[in-house]
Amino acid sequence: MGRGEASNRKLVGREEWEKRLTDVKIKKEDMNTIIMNFLVTEGYVEAADTFCKESGTQPGVDLNAITDRMEIRKAVQSGNVDFAVERVNDLSPEILEEKQELYFHLQQQRLIELIRLGKTEEALEFAQDILAPQGEENPEFLEELERTVALLAFEDTKNSPLADLMDIAQRQKTASELNAAILSTQCQEKEPQLLNFLRMVIWAQQQLGEKVDFPRINDLTSAALADNAN
Amino acid sequence: MPPSRYPAPSTWSRSLRGSASNANFLSVTGLGVKYTGPGQEDAQAASIRADHPVPADCGLYMYEVKIISSGKHGFIGVGYAAPDVALDRLPGWDGHSYGYHGDDGFAFTSNAGKGQNYGPTYKDGDVIGAVLNKAQRTISFTKNGMELGVAFSNVSEEVLYPIVGMRTPNEQILANFGSSEFISDLRGLQDDAAKQIQSQLQAVSVPTKGKAGSLMGELAFNYMLHEGLLDSAAAVARDVLGDVVQVTDQDRQQQQAQHSIQAAVEAGDVDEALRLTEAAAPGLLTTEPPLHISFQLKVLKFIELVRGKQDEAAMAYGRAELSKAAASLPDQEELQDALSLLAYDVPEASPCGNLLSPSHRAHLASSLTSAISVRQGRPAQSAIHRLLCHSVLLSEELTAIDSPAASLINMKDRLAEITNGPAPFQ
Numbered sequence: 001m002g003r004g005e006a007s008n009r010k011l012v013g014r015e016e017w018e019k020r021l022t023d024v025k026i027k028k029e030d031m032n033t034i035i036m037n038f039l040v041t042e043g044y045v046e047a048a049d050t051f052c053k054e055s056g057t058q059p060g061v062d063l064n065a066i067t068d069r070m071e072i073r074k075a076v077q078s079g080n081v082d083f084a085v086e087r088v089n090d091l092s093p094e095i096l097e098e099k100q101e102l103y104f105h106l107q108q109q110r111l112i113e114l115i116r117l118g119k120t121e122e123a124l125e126f127a128q129d130i131l132a133p134q135g136e137e138n139p140e141f142l143e144e145l146e147r148t149v150a151l152l153a154f155e156d157t158k159n160s161p162l163a164d165l166m167d168i169a170q171r172q173k174t175a176s177e178l179n180a181a182i183l184s185t186q187c188q189e190k191e192p193q194l195l196n197f198l199r200m201v202i203w204a205q206q207q208l209g210e211k212v213d214f215p216r217i218n219d220l221t222s223a224a225l226a227d228n229a230n
Numbered sequence: 231m232p233p234s235r236y237p238a239p240s241t242w243s244r245s246l247r248g249s250a251s252n253a254n255f256l257s258v259t260g261l262g263v264k265y266t267g268p269g270q271e272d273a274q275a276a277s278i279r280a281d282h283p284v285p286a287d288c289g290l291y292m293y294e295v296k297i298i299s300s301g302k303h304g305f306i307g308v309g310y311a312a313p314d315v316a317l318d319r320l321p322g323w324d325g326h327s328y329g330y331h332g333d334d335g336f337a338f339t340s341n342a343g344k345g346q347n348y349g350p351t352y353k354d355g356d357v358i359g360a361v362l363n364k365a366q367r368t369i370s371f372t373k374n375g376m377e378l379g380v381a382f383s384n385v386s387e388e389v390l391y392p393i394v395g396m397r398t399p400n401e402q403i404l405a406n407f408g409s410s411e412f413i414s415d416l417r418g419l420q421d422d423a424a425k426q427i428q429s430q431l432q433a434v435s436v437p438t439k440g441k442a443g444s445l446m447g448e449l450a451f452n453y454m455l456h457e458g459l460l461d462s463a464a465a466v467a468r469d470v471l472g473d474v475v476q477v478t479d480q481d482r483q484q485q486q487a488q489h490s491i492q493a494a495v496e497a498g499d500v501d502e503a504l505r506l507t508e509a510a511a512p513g514l515l516t517t518e519p520p521l522h523i524s525f526q527l528k529v530l531k532f533i534e535l536v537r538g539k540q541d542e543a544a545m546a547y548g549r550a551e552l553s554k555a556a557a558s559l560p561d562q563e564e565l566q567d568a569l570s571l572l573a574y575d576v577p578e579a580s581p582c583g584n585l586l587s588p589s590h591r592a593h594l595a596s597s598l599t600s601a602i603s604v605r606q607g608r609p610a611q612s613a614i615h616r617l618l619c620h621s622v623l624l625s626e627e628l629t630a631i632d633s634p635a636a637s638l639i640n641m642k643d644r645l646a647e648i649t650n651g652p653a654p655f656q
Contacts, residue, residue, distance in 0.1 A: 012627070020623055024622045034614070035449075039466075044465075046465055046469050047450075047462065049465075050461050050462045051462040051465070054462045192446065196648060197618075197621070198617070199436055200431060200644065201617055201620065202436065204624040204625065204628060204636070204641065208624055220436070220445055220449070221448050222613060223617050225620075
């Protein structure tokens with residue numbers, strides 16, 4: 001601590017924060033916009049369409065134009081990686097040529113799906129013939145490759161230390177990465193504003209935490225206020 | 231960056247130069263400073279500070295110094311110093327003092343006496359820019375507009391003044407605190423600093439593994455459920471969340487009830503709204519002490535009577551119910567506003583005409599449904615709503631503590647942009 005530095009951490013208690021929270025006015029239209037932007041950017045056409053009809057919020061883009069993107073996303077989310085890769089290559093073949101990491105993640109997902117289906121032999125073959133060479137070319141993929149292949153060693157993958165790979169969230173992650181890649185070739189926003197917003201909340205809490213003791217929101221899903229740090 | 235709340239350095243401070251013994255070694259003319267002392271030894275150095283420190287809420291600050299003359303040896307230092315740094319030394323010869331020196335191009339800080347090899351030397355005609363990046367806690371310099379890179383990092387002092395010092399005869403400089411155009415691209419430096427924050431922001435990892443697999447999908451689902459947009463919620467559950475969550479019959483019933491109450495309030499049918507509320511949340515409106523919302527509903531009923539030109543009934547209701555209910559309020563203003571409507575032929579056009587507007591009723595309807603939610607043991611607001619409120623407070627607090635990073639990226643405007651859809655980063 002240098003001369004001229006503030007030494008007292010300011011304290012804002014939970015009760016005061018709660019009270020101030022109730023005084024903040026947020027427009028419903030703003031919330032609708034941020035939700036709609038999420039649905040559209042992530043390619044959830046049906047949900048966006050329903051939300052548009054029910055809340056009167058305009059999607060801001062032609063929903064038909066994102067149908068391709070949606071189909072591809074749906075394919076990954078339902079475990080049909082082959083179909084997704086095929087469709088992406090129809091749409092713009094350069095995407096997978098240029099983005100090696102994305103291509104690797106898709107192949108990794110393919111392996112996970114094979115394991116999920118219990119096609120152990122096919123999975124092993126796929127890992128040796130397709131994935132391993134990619135890992136050799138790109139050492140940065142090796143660790144992930146090894147983790148994924150290790151799934152083969154567990155009978156009950158869902159209760160293994162590698163269970164996260166089998167989770168639906170892993171499909172979402174791969175689907176989102178692919179979706180973002182397609183969007184960037186179409187010069188559209190890659191990421192939903194909601195994601196930027198959540199990042200900003202986390203970042204701002206870190207920044208403020210350096211100088212102020214205040215109640216944080218740690219669980220973004222419930223948005224419940226946690227107790228002050230000390 | 232938003233405008234600062236603090237005065238910025240604007241000129242040299244005549245009272246803050248040299249020490250008692252060598253204050254007169256510097257002759258100051260406006261923004262110009264010339265060394266007029268003997269300049270024989272280090273003890274005869276003299277520095278001068280600006281009138282104000284760098285504004286606390288300024289994310290990136292710069293001033294420039296033009297070397298008019300290198301004098302005898304060009305022992306000139308340009309930089310920043312904390313308030314209590316002695317001024318009979320060159321910038322950087324003490325702790326809490328930072329200086330870039332013209333004769334050797336070294337960067338000095340602390341009293342170890344040794345500088346670090348930093349940049350080129352500078353002399354007559356050169357313009358040196360001293361850049362303080364409060365967000366990254368660094369000081370860097372420019373020479374004739376060219377960026378020389380970071381000279382000092384971990385600059386922890388909260389208060390720093392622009393400072394220049396000289397030590398041999400006829401050394402002379404002219405400062406520019408922004409009253410004339412800078413040689414260096416300040417705007418570009420600020421943009422770079424903002425981009426640096428932006429990339430730090432971009433690197434923040436958001437936990438995506440909510441219990442249903444997608445945090446954002448869950449937030450959307452929760453919002454729609456909360457707003458009674460059940461078809462949308464069902465679509466999100468299916469489309470985004472892979473049916474891990476579902477819209478239940480209970481959700482539908484609750485939504486139906488809330489919708490009817492909302493509709494009744496928005497139609498001004500207060501009696502119906504009260505009846506439905508009592509059914510959905512028994513005792514909510516008759517609690518002791520009475521909720522503000524029950525008073526507001528009574529006011530609404532009164533207003534509807536006024537709107538229907540039933541002035542006598544309105545008056546009677548006002549006497550019987552309103553004045554009694556208002557007794558428990560902290561102030562009587564709301565009551566007076568409502569009663570004042572009686573005095574106008576065209577109440578809609580009166581100063582309190584907004585009480586008759588649909589938006590007033592819509593607001594009341596949403597307060598009422600929130601209160602019912604809470605009564606039923608559910609959160610008053612959706613999670614996304616709470617997060618947005620929370621972010622507004624975070625932004626206010628960051629402004630209050632003069633966060634340089636929040637100021638560099640203009641957090642308040644950014645938050646506004648987020649809800650206004652796509653906005654390219656500037």
